[in-house]
Amino acid sequence: MANNKKPRLKDVALRRFLSVVSVTLLGVFLLIFLLGTNSRSKDFVSGEPEEYLTYSYNHSNINKKINLPKQSELSIQLEKLNQKPPRNRDLYPRLPKNHITIVLYVHNRPQYLKVVVESLSHVVGISETLLIVSHDGYFEEMNKIVKSIRFCQVKQIFAPYSPHVFPDSFPGISPTDCKDKGDSSEKQCQGTSDQYGNYRSPKIVSLKHHWWWMMNTVWDGLDETRGQSGHILFIEEDHYIYPNAYRNLQRLIELKPEKCRDCYAVNLAPCDVNSRGEGWDCLIAERMGNVGYSFNRTVWRKVHKKAREFCSFDDYNWDITMWTKVYPSFGDPVYTLRGPRTSAVHFGKCGLHQGQGEKNACIDNGVVHFDVDNVDKVANIKPEWEVRFTENQSGYKAGFKGWGGWGDERDRQLCLNFARMYLLEDTNTSSSKL
Numbered sequence: 161m162a163n164n165k166k167p168r169l170k171d172v173a174l175r176r177f178l179s180v181v182s183v184t185l186l187g188v189f190l191l192i193f194l195l196g197t198n199s200r201s202k203d204f205v206s207g208e209p210e211e212y213l214t215y216s217y218n219h220s221n222i223n224k225k226i227n228l229p230k231q232s233e234l235s236i237q238l239e240k241l242n243q244k245p246p247r248n249r250d251l252y253p254r255l256p257k258n259h260i261t262i263v264l265y266v267h268n269r270p271q272y273l274k275v276v277v278e279s280l281s282h283v284v285g286i287s288e289t290l291l292i293v294s295h296d297g298y299f300e301e302m303n304k305i306v307k308s309i310r311f312c313q314v315k316q317i318f319a320p321y322s323p324h325v326f327p328d329s330f331p332g333i334s335p336t337d338c339k340d341k342g343d344s345s346e347k348q349c350q351g352t353s354d355q356y357g358n359y360r361s362p363k364i365v366s367l368k369h370h371w372w373w374m375m376n377t378v379w380d381g382l383d384e385t386r387g388q389s390g391h392i393l394f395i396e397e398d399h400y401i402y403p404n405a406y407r408n409l410q411r412l413i414e415l416k417p418e419k420c421r422d423c424y425a426v427n428l429a430p431c432d433v434n435s436r437g438e439g440w441d442c443l444i445a446e447r448m449g450n451v452g453y454s455f456n457r458t459v460w461r462k463v464h465k466k467a468r469e470f471c472s473f474d475d476y477n478w479d480i481t482m483w484t485k486v487y488p489s490f491g492d493p494v495y496t497l498r499g500p501r502t503s504a505v506h507f508g509k510c511g512l513h514q515g516q517g518e519k520n521a522c523i524d525n526g527v528v529h530f531d532v533d534n535v536d537k538v539a540n541i542k543p544e545w546e547v548r549f550t551e552n553q554s555g556y557k558a559g560f561k562g563w564g565g566w567g568d569e570r571d572r573q574l575c576l577n578f579a580r581m582y583l584l585e586d587t588n589t590s591s592s593k594l
């Protein structure tokens with residue numbers, strides 16, 4: 161997902177990634193990574209009692225209380241679709257109690273989605289869980305692919321306040337919006353510019369809105385998941401998932417309390433999206449990555465409490481916002497635990513904004529090839545392994561001022577409203593100015 165405002169970075173990275181198909185980045189990693197294997201004893205989440213929130217919500221009440229944008233007909237329809245129970249319950253009537261729900265969030269790249277879905281169909285244990293597909297916008301071709309899934313329970317949800325669902329009003333484009341730098345002082349137009357003087361672009365802000373809406377919804381808004389305190393795994397429409405992903409995930413989650421008390425999460429892939437892992441015989445604790453991350457409700461509550469930080473930071477990338485604002489506000493470094501060999505790979509070449517209809521069609525010749533070796537087909541994480549901490553890792557940090565694109569007060573308020581939708585009592589984000 162961090163593949164938007166970082167296009168140059170990304171392109172370079174991708175070229176490298178493609179040219180080094182059978183990866184041996186090991187040498188590089190030995191140099192880059194400054195490793196420590198200190199065993200940590202400190203408890204990670206400081207004194208946050210587990211709150212079990214079991215609010216039921218009534219949409220029409222919510223809309224009244226928190227001043228969400230006036231809904232379009234499509235938006236209302238989508239909200240109704242979100243209430244539908246999962247499909248394939250007849251095929252998989254009972255899920256194991258501690259299953260790890262998988263949330264796949266997508267926009268409109270059907271050719272990519274096909275690849276992810278195909279990869280998920282080979283994941284060992286996939287039938288034991290619920291797959292939630294969260295859509296940014298409503299696209300028939302995307303629906304068709306999701307509806308064809310038979311390998312597990314599937315629930316589709318659609319962001320009802322996606323800019324893609326509002327053709328001529330906020331959160332979409334509205335005729336009164338300011339457009340070019342300097343507009344506001346000259347004309348009576350609506351909008352607040354970002355730190356670089358640019359006004360909002362609905363297509364671009366949709367990414368962060370979708371992520372935040374989805375997080376709030378899957379944790380606090382759905383009957384299917386609201387009662388679960390365990391981990392949820394998050395993946396995107398351009399992530400290839402290896403057959404051992406679910407079994408490895410289960411192991412990592414099981415090992416986390418004992419092996420890495422500083423870890424907030426577990427990851428299926430290295431933080432460096434170009435790496436396939438070091439291949440060492442150890443577990444690795446490093447900074448949170450954005451490919452195949454999974455955390456539990458305790459961590460979500462901590463994140464949710466930072467709604468203000470998340471919603472007011474002037475960067476339209478959710479992941480950069482997390483790295484530079486939200487995680488640093490926790491105090492301690494936010495580590496994630498992963499295996500030495502990746503179980504998920506980011507393959508997307510084009511940014512999320514280039515959907516289907518764009519001129520530069522962005523499927524990499526329609527072919528994505530991954531070497532799936534035998535070790536990638538079975539759980540390959542060993543409980544006896546030690547943990548190596550990667551310290552002082554490079555990347556976005558507190559102090560970074562943001563790439564902009566998130567300056568409009570209306571976006572910030574909508575974002576705060578998403579945090580209050582299901583838990584009116586939980587956050588003090590009343591309509592006060594940020």
Ligand SMILES: *[C@@H]1O[C@H](CO)[C@@H](O)[C@H](O)[C@H]1NC(C)=O
Binds near residue numbers: 218219220221
């Ligand atoms: C939701 O609230 C509205 C307005 O208060 C009420 O008319 C409606 O019956 C409620 N719906 C449910 C499902 O409780």
Ligand SMILES: *[C@@H]1O[C@H](CO)[C@@H](O)[C@H](O)[C@H]1NC(C)=O
Binds near residue numbers: 424
């Ligand atoms: C959730 O994960 C955190 C971080 O690993 C841990 O401290 C906490 O106890 C976990 N919560 C539950 C309910 O398992």
Ligand SMILES: *[C@@H]1O[C@H](CO)[C@@H](O)[C@H](O)[C@H]1NC(C)=O
Binds near residue numbers: 194195196551
């Ligand atoms: C990482 O940074 C901290 C604080 O700047 C420093 O104390 C520590 O020695 C560094 N660790 C390594 C392995 O360089």
Ligand SMILES: *[C@@H]1O[C@H](CO)[C@@H](O)[C@H](O)[C@H]1NC(C)=O
Binds near residue numbers: 588589
């Ligand atoms: C909510 O936050 C505002 C501004 O920070 C503060 O004035 C107000 O007292 C807070 N309300 C509650 C109920 O905590």
